[in-house]
Amino acid sequence: MQLTAKDRNVIPWIDQIFFGLILSMGIGGAVWDKSWGPIRFWLAFGVIAWLPSVGSRLLKSQQPRARLLGKLLLSAFAVVLLIGVLDIADRIYLTNGASYPAWLTQRDIGPVTRATFGHLAMNECKGHWPIQGFPKAGDVTVYRCGFDWLGGHTFIAHGREE
Amino acid sequence: MKQTFLNAIRWFVWNLSLPTVMLLIGVGFGAQYQLSEVDGWSYAEIVKFWPDLSPQTRDRIAMTFDAHGKIRHWDYYPAIFDSVLTDMKVITVTDFQGPYNVEAERVQLAQLVKGKN
Numbered sequence: 147m148q149l150t151a152k153d154r155n156v157i158p159w160i161d162q163i164f165f166g167l168i169l170s171m172g173i174g175g176a177v178w179d180k181s182w183g184p185i186r187f188w189l190a191f192g193v194i195a196w197l198p199s200v201g202s203r204l205l206k207s208q209q210p211r212a213r214l215l216g217k218l219l220l221s222a223f224a225v226v227l228l229i230g231v232l233d234i235a236d237r238i239y240l241t242n243g244a245s246y247p248a249w250l251t252q253r254d255i256g257p258v259t260r261a262t263f264g265h266l267a268m269n270e271c272k273g274h275w276p277i278q279g280f281p282k283a284g285d286v287t288v289y290r291c292g293f294d295w296l297g298g299h300t301f302i303a304h305g306r307e308e
Numbered sequence: 309m310k311q312t313f314l315n316a317i318r319w320f321v322w323n324l325s326l327p328t329v330m331l332l333i334g335v336g337f338g339a340q341y342q343l344s345e346v347d348g349w350s351y352a353e354i355v356k357f358w359p360d361l362s363p364q365t366r367d368r369i370a371m372t373f374d375a376h377g378k379i380r381h382w383d384y385y386p387a388i389f390d391s392v393l394t395d396m397k398v399i400t401v402t403d404f405q406g407p408y409n410v411e412a413e414r415v416q417l418a419q420l421v422k423g424k425n
Contacts, residue, residue: 166328174337
């Protein structure tokens with residue numbers, strides 16, 4: 147039996163591009179980074195990005211439970227979106243702000259020495275790149291390993307890098 | 309049987325060829341990066357610490373140089389990077405985009421590696 151035209155694109159083009167993007171970024175990123183991190187991140191991104199589509203389809207269902215599930219999925223998406231926006235806002239503030247709130251840091255690592263960077267790289271920051279130091283007001287340096295607050299670690303230190 | 313096989317191929321082409329091509333492109337970019345040469349600062353860091361590196365770390369770096377004539381990202385992280393860090397306990401180059409010429413730094417390290425043998 148030959149495939150008919152309607153059998154051809156069981157998976158719509160837009161979904162194919164979406165899956166391709168997730169696979170490409172996740173597995174390609176894992177090879178690039180030599181770590182599993184990108185696969186975890188892009189799989190999570192794929193699931194989250196799919197929530198509005200699945201949620202809105204469920205909202206049109208005749209079943210009350212399905213509509214409730216749709217609302218829950220859309221709410222979950224809204225919460226994740228809000229967290230994402232806050233995470234980006236944190237990065238912008240960390241990079242550009244004159245100060246950084248201590249309560250957002252993991253702990254105070256004391257004075258900045260020549261060994262601070264290496265110590266972080268070998269311990270808490272092992273495998274978390276990039277490690278960057280951001281000079282702030284009051285002779286404070288904020289260290290961030292990893293790009294964002296959620297996925298990385300942030301420390302406060304006193305003094306400046308040499 | 310043959311028809312079923314052909315149908316499976318057609319189904320794949322219509323439904324999964326695009327994700328497969330995108331996946332291969334992504335893996336290709338990742339592999340290309342891993343096989344490319346490290347930045348100048350990575351060489352600079354090794355050159356600076358060379359006299360104080362352990363014999364094991366020096367051997368590891370020399371083996372990589374002998375095999376490829378350069379250090380690739382694949383060989384550098386985490387193996388060489390962690391060895392240097394374990395030996396020295398510090399990273400001094402924090403400006404990774406700094407003014408490091410990869411050719412000049414590679415030549416310097418190559419001379420040190422040659423001197424070792």
